[in-house]
Amino acid sequence: DRALDREWIEELRDASGAGAIEVYLKRGRSRRFVRTVGLEQASEATEQGWAVRASTDRGSFLRCGTGYPEPTIGWPQPDGLPIRLPEPRPVPQWRQPAEVEAPLSSESEIRSLVVAIEKELLRDLPAARLDHIVLEDGQSQSWIGNSNGLLETWRGRAAALTLEASTSAHRGARVRLEAVRREVRELSPRQLARRLVDLLSVMTEGRPVVRDRSEVVVAPRVASRLIAGLWPLFDPLRSEPLVEALGKAGKIGGPALTLIDDGRFPGGVLAAPVDGEGTPTQEVVLIEEGQFLQPLRGWWEEAAGTRTGGCSRRFSWRDEPRIGPSHFYLKPDPTTRAAKLVSSLARGYYLLDSAPEASFDFSSDRFSLAAVSYTHLTLPTI
Numbered sequence: 001d002r003a004l005d006r007e008w009i010e011e012l013r014d015a016s017g018a019g020a021i022e023v024y025l026k027r028g029r030s031r032r033f034v035r036t037v038g039l040e041q042a043s044e045a046t047e048q049g050w051a052v053r054a055s056t057d058r059g060s061f062l063r064c065g066t067g068y069p070e071p072t073i074g075w076p077q078p079d080g081l082p083i084r085l086p087e088p089r090p091v092p093q094w095r096q097p098a099e100v101e102a103p104l105s106s107e108s109e110i111r112s113l114v115v116a117i118e119k120e121l122l123r124d125l126p127a128a129r130l131d132h133i134v135l136e137d138g139q140s141q142s143w144i145g146n147s148n149g150l151l152e153t154w155r156g157r158a159a160a161l162t163l164e165a166s167t168s169a170h171r172g173a174r175v176r177l178e179a180v181r182r183e184v185r186e187l188s189p190r191q192l193a194r195r196l197v198d199l200l201s202v203m204t205e206g207r208p209v210v211r212d213r214s215e216v217v218v219a220p221r222v223a224s225r226l227i228a229g230l231w232p233l234f235d236p237l238r239s240e241p242l243v244e245a246l247g248k249a250g251k252i253g254g255p256a257l258t259l260i261d262d263g264r265f266p267g268g269v270l271a272a273p274v275d276g277e278g279t280p281t282q283e284v285v286l287i288e289e290g291q292f293l294q295p296l297r298g299w300w301e302e303a304a305g306t307r308t309g310g311c312s313r314r315f316s317w318r319d320e321p322r323i324g325p326s327h328f329y330l331k332p333d334p335t336t337r338a339a340k341l342v343s344s345l346a347r348g349y350y351l352l353d354s355a356p357e358a359s360f361d362f363s364s365d366r367f368s369l370a371a372v373s374y375t376h377l378t379l380p381t382i
Contacts, residue, residue, distance in 0.1 A: 002068060004143035006151060013147050015071030018054035018078075021147045022085050023069060024276070025050045026317040028140030028156075033110045035133045042107050049317035055083045064318045086299050088150040091280045094264075094273035097182060100157045104137050105184040113187060117163070120193030125167060128200055131174070132164035137184050144278040152278045158269045159184045165196045173203030175353075180269055198352050202372045215348035217341045222351045222371055227259065227328055229358030229367065234261075234286055236323055239295035245362040250292040258331035259287040261296060263310050265327035276314035276321040284309035296323050349373040 004025045013021040027048040034041045050069045053062050059078030063069075105113075114133055121128050137159045145151040159181050166174040177196055181187055218226070232238045233252070246252060263281025264271055274280055279299045284307045286293055296311045313324035342350050354371040361367065 003153070004145050004151065006145065006149070009145045009147060009151075011071055012052060012069060013054070016052070016054045016075040018056055020055045020083075020085050022053040022277070023050065023143075023145050024052075024314065024317060025068075025143040026140055028138055029104060030136060030138035031104045031107075031110075032137075033107065033114075033133070033135045035114065035130075037131060042110075051314075051317050051320075053083060053085075053320065054078075055085075057082060062320055084300060085146045085148055086150060086277050086279050087148050088278075089280055091152065091273050092282070094154075096155060097157070097267075097271065099182040099186075100139065100155045102157070102183055102185075104139065105159070109184060110135055110137075113184060113189060116189035117192050120189050121165065121196055124193065124197045125169075125200060127169040128165055128167045128196070130163060130165050132162070134160075134162040135184065136160045144274065144276070146278070150278045152274045154272045154274060156270070156272065157182050159187065161187055161192075163192065163196065165200060167200045167204060169204055173200050175199040175203060182267070182269055195352075199372070202352060206372060209349075212349075215345055216351055216373070217338075217345065217348065218351045218371075219353070222354045222369070223330065225354050225356065226358050226367075226369065227330065229360050229369070230259070231325065231328075232360070233292070233362070234295040234325070236295050236297060236301070242362045243292060243295075246292060251290050252287060252292050253290040255289045256333065257287055257290045258285065259328070260285050260331055261309055261311065261325050261328050263326040265329070268327040270326045275310035275312045275326075277312040279308070279310040279312060281310035281326070282307065284311075296325065298323055 004023060009021065009023050012023060027046075029046050030044070032043050032045070047066075048068075049064065049066050051062065051064045052069055054060060054075075056078055060080040060083045061076045061078045062080070063073070063076060065073065113135075114130070118130055121130065138157070140156045141153065142156065143151075143153045161179045163177045164174065165177070175196060177192065177199065179187060179192060233242050243250070260283055262268070262283040263275060264273070264283070272281060277299065284296070286296070294307075297308045298312060299308050302308050311323055311326065312321035313326070314321050351371045351373045354369050358367055358369040
């Protein structure tokens with residue numbers, strides 16, 4: 001259980017012959033539960049990995065491995081462009097979420113959750129059944145340090161559930177539902193079952209809408225996919241021509257549209273005090289009241305009037321950090337509840353689910369997304 005420290009970082013730098021070095025260390029535990037028709041499996045895993053990025057005045061290299069990085073491990077020749085590493089910065093006060101320290105869920109707890117979801121599902125839709133269930137529950141601790149003196153550590157926790165359900169009613173249907181929380185105990189069997197029932201009902205009883213200009217209200221799952229479709233607009237590698245397509249006004253929506261990325265989002269699964277390079281996280285407003293303000297920017301791109309929110313992401317300990325969102329969300333109106341939005345429709349649709357990806361054409365100001373919904377005649381109670 002060795003922890004990263006400055007002496008260790010300097011030792012690795014000297015051994016590698018680099019002028020600057022960054023060391024990333026991560027360890028974690030996870031429990032995986034899978035159940036399909038006729039098969040049930042449960043397993044546990046522990047993992048510890050590291051990544052070293054090092055740079056000279058002529059080049060750089062990335063070296064990864066499991067266990068601990070040792071000075072004698074063997075260092076490659078630099079074959080990439082020289083890199084810059086961030087300087088230490090004051091990290092705003094951070095209160096670690098209590099869920100991070102909670103133990104992993106036991107097999108009996110996971111089975112109880114599955115049984116509860118099935119019970120709720122069958123109560124509302126007797127012809128339905130759960131065909132496939134995958135639940136992964138994990139916790140981790142990460143360290144990041146570099147030869148500039150930066151040294152930070154943080155913990156993470158996430159539980160990811162995937163459900164596939166079907167029904168023999170009418171012409172039959174199969175749907176897929178995913179949910180991610182900090183821990184398994186935050187997953188609500190009743191809410192999950194209701195979402196499955198809604199999706200199955202629409203898939204079995206719905207009919208195509210050929211052309212309709214009615215109003216729509218979108219469920220969070222659909223909204224998140226629309227937001228994901230906007231990502232190229234905030235990717236610094238692709239943003240400039242897309243922003244130009246918006247025109248000088250820079251408008252992308254109405255006054256209700258305020259889009260934020262926040263690596264410290266309260267309750268967020270990825271919430272942490274720093275990002276994958278040790279830069280402090282913070283809230284960054286990207287669109288304000290329909291007006292495009294800025295793409296996501298790395299710590300090296302700071303300029304007057306812009307904010308860098310600690311947005312260097314590591315998708316695994318084997319990957320180099322790259323610019324990416326953490327908690328990308330629409331700022332809600334605290335005075336407006338979802339039920340009020342739905343009930344306000346004189347004629348329209350409540351979009352429940354959608355295809356995985358939305359298609360955006362910024363130059364023509366259009367987007368498309370295949371979705372399933374309730375009509376105004378059969379709106380659910382929310």
